[in-house]
Amino acid sequence: MIAMKAVRFHSYGGPEVLVVEDMQRPEAAEGEVLIAVHAVGVNPVDWKVRGGYLTGMLNHHLPLIPGWDVSGVVAAIGGGVTDFKVGDAVYSLLDISRNGAYAEYVTARVGGIATKPASVDHVTAAGVPIAALTAWQSLFDFAKLSAGQTVLIHAAAGGVGHFAVQLARWKGAKVIGTASANNAEFVRQLGADEVIDYNTTRFEDAVSDVDVVLDTMGGDTQQRSWKVLKKGGILIGTLGIQSPEGAAKYGVRGEAIFVAPNADELTQIAVLIDSGELKTVVSTVLPLDEAARAHELSQTGHVRGKIVLKV
Template identity: 55%
Template sequence: MTTSARRTALRTMKAVRIHEYGNGNVLRYEDAPVPDIAPDDLLVRAVAASVNPVDWKVREGHLRSMIRHPMPLTLGWDVSGVVEAIGAEVTRFKVGDAVFSRPDIQRNGTYAEYVAVRESEAAHKPRTISHVEAASLPLAGITAWEALLAAGRLAAQQRVLIHAGAGGVGSLAVQLARAQGAHVIATASASNRALVWSLGADEVIDYRSQRFSDAVRDVDLVFDTIGGETQELSWSVLKPGGTLVSIISPPSQDRALALGMHGAFVFIEPNAAILAELAGRVDMGKLRPIVGAEFALEDVAKAHAFSETGRAVGKIVLYVGRP
């Protein structure tokens, strides 16, 4: 009997959980129960999970006024893996299917050998990439899609400024904006300029050596992935009637009204339809996941510390199990 089969039989698995909010020291790689599945759930045997900044924000308790998580809590809300079991009402998937998902952030997450994911939150994994690459896509990809294409209504020929073009969300946003036929301007450190060009940016602004607001103007859409002063300065680069979409904090509606512009805030939800679109683009060679760092699940504290530096390039992925 394999280790994994033995754990399933025992109904225990390895997971990274927290029992209290705090710094990286609260992360525990430990035994946890294999989740029970509801009739509309898939039980996914995870091959890879990815790290998003929201993971350490939840770990630190920053979202506790928004989300009431019970403890202990398994962190992580991106997974790629294989369907191990299905609930009685599941129709789109069967045991053995390779799937990827950004599951419900209200439930236990994906830093675990087995994850319960609603059928409505999963899609078939892109065929042409590994589980490690697929795990990097769901949360960041849905975010970039919702911000640029849904909230921002980005159209061909429009000019878009994407902050943090080398980041997890930004590296996908640059590619989606390019595919939309937009003129893409992105900010990045000089060391990431070549990468961001290769993703399809027309202009890359080194935000450390010059203020982006001195270098950019007449933009139809700004995608704010930074907040604070960056969001404030972003109004000045927009055209009249332009739109500022943030994933950090809601832009001031008073400011937008006074300037004759639009402001929108996006906080993403699971979305299987967008996952299927992303998978299709990947398999057509039109979207490329960027995995900048990989860690074993038990080394998650190192992965969080790296994410918290704000210097990650593309996504940080955790290996969980065998494909």
């Protein structure tokens, strides 16, 4: 057996269920590559899966290795793989139904893999896939955001939000973000035209007639968001649509997103990163052994940009 180190959990629970273990290195099957993991991005979905909050949606077998945002180097290729070769630097949103990348190696289907942006290191690249693809797919694939439109981005300082602000701005939209006062200047520097401090201002008192809302908060924030849309406008919810009656009441639409691996979009995102149009803000880098600490930080709900584990 060729061994590797991984962080996994054998039962659902708090951060303490994450354990560092030696296990068998996986092998690339037909249509897959084996990636030597250099860095893995931490996302809220990691601790939601670990905590057992998504068992109704995802049919995982335990033990499970979390972490579906990877940047690394191709270490082996499976049968039929022609797009990548050993030694290529790649990044990917992995299939969330399988083992993730809190490990020295992970296997990945080639359909979701793209060449890593050359201008940034693996730590930075690992912060990109889930959050940037969620922002891209929400704003461009679902909402068809166009120049001159106005978009309200909730949690604009977070993983998804900080990419969404920059992508909307790049598209030529007017960008309004919500954040605490602590992050107001940060969000403005990302390109937001206006930042609303959610602790002192009810956003629905300050904003109206927007074309698109990106709702990463759900609940009460979603309920209060319907009325800020202009008729025919659209709200994209990363936590689903919990108050569809609001959409009907205001003559607007609500769509739930579940981010999907997409190599073409990751390639376009890499081009924006390499041209300097899109920045990834990694606020915390921790070693793989400190995955539990990374989860505790993510669970505060107040991370700026991204947390990344270095392998």
